[in-house]
Each structure stands twice: as structure tokens, then as C-alpha cells.
Amino acid sequence: RSSVGYGGLVLDAHERSIAKCHSLTQADLSAIAKGFGVDKAAHALGSLGVEDFMVEVGGEVRASGLRPDGHPWRIGIEHPSRELAKRARYAVPLRDSSMATSGDYRNCFEHGGRCYSHEIDPRTGCPISSQLASVTVVTSECMQADAYSTALIVLGPDAGFACALHLGIAAYFVVRQPDGTLVDRATPGFRALGGARLSVA
Numbered sequence: 001r002s003s004v005g006y007g008g009l010v011l012d013a014h015e016r017s018i019a020k021c022h023s024l025t026q027a028d029l030s031a032i033a034k035g036f037g038v039d040k041a042a043h044a045l046g047s048l049g050v051e052d053f054m055v056e057v058g059g060e061v062r063a064s065g066l067r068p069d070g071h072p073w074r075i076g077i078e079h080p081s082r083e084l085a086k087r088a089r090y091a092v093p094l095r096d097s098s099m100a101t102s103g104d105y106r107n108c109f110e111h112g113g114r115c116y117s118h119e120i121d122p123r124t125g126c127p128i129s130s131q132l133a134s135v136t137v138v139t140s141e142c143m144q145a146d147a148y149s150t151a152l153i154v155l156g157p158d159a160g161f162a163c164a165l166h167l168g169i170a171a172y173f174v175v176r177q178p179d180g181t182l183v184d185r186a187t188p189g190f191r192a193l194g195g196a197r198l199s200v201a
Contacts, residue, residue: 001125034060035100035146042142054094059101062142063094075099076198080133080174080182090136090172090184092195098142102149103134121154130156131176138170138193161185 003024010019018027029036034057041055042062052065054073063073072095076088080103092099104117119128137148148169152160157175164171170189174182184197 001122004122004125031150032143032147034058035098035141035143038062038098038142060098060142060146061094061100062098064096066095077101077134077136077172078103080104088198089174089182090195090197092136092138092172092193094138094193097138097140098145099136099138100142100145100149101134101136102153104128104132104153119150119153128154128156131178132157132160133174133176133182135160135174136172136190137164138190157185161187 003022008021008025009027010021011017012019038055038057038060039062041057042053042064045053045055046064050064052067054061054063054067054075059078061075063075067073072093074091075094077090077092077099078101079087079089102119104119117127117129120126121128132153135149135152137145137152139145139148148164148171152164152169152171152173154160155163157173161171161173163169164173164187168189169187170193171187172190172195173185175185177183
């Protein structure tokens with residue numbers, strides 16, 4: 001943990017340089033990289049005069065305008081379990097907005113009967129360990145949605161939900177219960193999007 005944290009990097013805007021304070025420090029931008037790429041692609045399409053499009057990179061999405069049939073883009077939120085992988089649990093209509101999901105169920109490994117997520121809690125230096133299976137965030141910019149979803153899943157089901165409410169974030173939480181069932185929690189901003197829970201258990 002001594003080599004972790006943004007404080008280990010010194011940014012010089014004038015020189016456009018970054019220096020490390022600790023030799024082991026590395027810059028890992030995976031919490032925002034896909035969202036950043038989606039935003040760049042969307043801006044490029046907009047600069048070409050394209051108004052109706054949907055850009056997706058590894059689950060991070062940005063939608064503009066309408067589908068060819070005149071309806072809003074309808075984006076599925078993946079079910080956070082290996083048994084139902086690649087099946088949607090919830091569908092959200094997106095228009096001129098972005099969506100990103102962070103979860104503990106895809107990039108993980110099992111050891112000693114325990115599943116270890118790729119999401120790291122900087123407070124402990126360990127993989128996250130809570131009942132929160134996934135968090136989906138909808139904002140205007142995809143990089144922002146990407147960052148928020150990562151931060152909220154690290155905070156956990158209670159502190160993360162409270163943070164989303166405090167900041168007015170449109171967020172959808174899927175929480176695992178001790179018996180393995182899943183419970184949905186959505187902020188008012190997310191409910192206002194008019195999405196729908198699908199029939200997947």
C-alpha cells in the first residue's frame with residue numbers, strides 16, 4: 001500500500017510531465033480508460049455530423065439520438081452471476097447519455113472456496129469484499145460513469161448507495177443476500193430513466 005495512491009504521482013502541467021515518488025508506483029487507468037475511449041469515439045462521430053449512434057467498449061456505452069426505428073437505444077445491464085452470464089437483468093433506455101457497470105463477477109478468480117474480484121479497495125489494498133455484486137451508473141460522459149461505478153462498488157452496498165444519493169447520481173445496485181438471491185436498489189435518478197427489470201431470475 002505504500003506505493004499506492006495518486007499522491008505518489010507528481011503532475012507538472014507546464015512541462016506536461018508525470019513523475020513517480022516511489023519506484024513501485026504504476027499508473028493504472030483501467031477504471032476510466034474504456035469510458036474515455038467511448039467518449040472520444042462519440043466526439044469523433046459528432047464532429048462528422050453523425051447524430052444517431054451507440055458506441056460500446058467492453059460494456060461501457062454512450063448513446064446519442066435514436067435507433068433507426070425511431071426509438072431510444074435500449075441497453076441491457078448484465079446479470080451479475082456466472083450461471084446467467086451474458087444475459088440481461090435490467091434494460092435502460094438511453095438517449096444522449098452514457099452508462100457504465102462495475103461488477104465482481106466477471107474478472108475474478110477462486111481460491112480456497114472464496115472468489116477474489118479484480119476491484120481493489122485502496123483502503124485495504126485487498127480485493128473488495130462485500131455483498132455488492134454490481135453497480136451501474138448513467139451520466140452524460142462515459143468516463144465519468146466509468147469512474148463513479150468503480151468508486152461506488154468499492155464503497156459497498158450501504159456507503160456506496162448513500163454516496164450516490166448524496167451526489168444525485170443515477171445508479172443501480174445489485175446486492176447479494178446471504179442465501180444467494182439478488183436484490184435491486186436504484187436511486188431516484190436511475191428510476192426516473194424508466195428502465196425495466198427483465199424476467200431473468
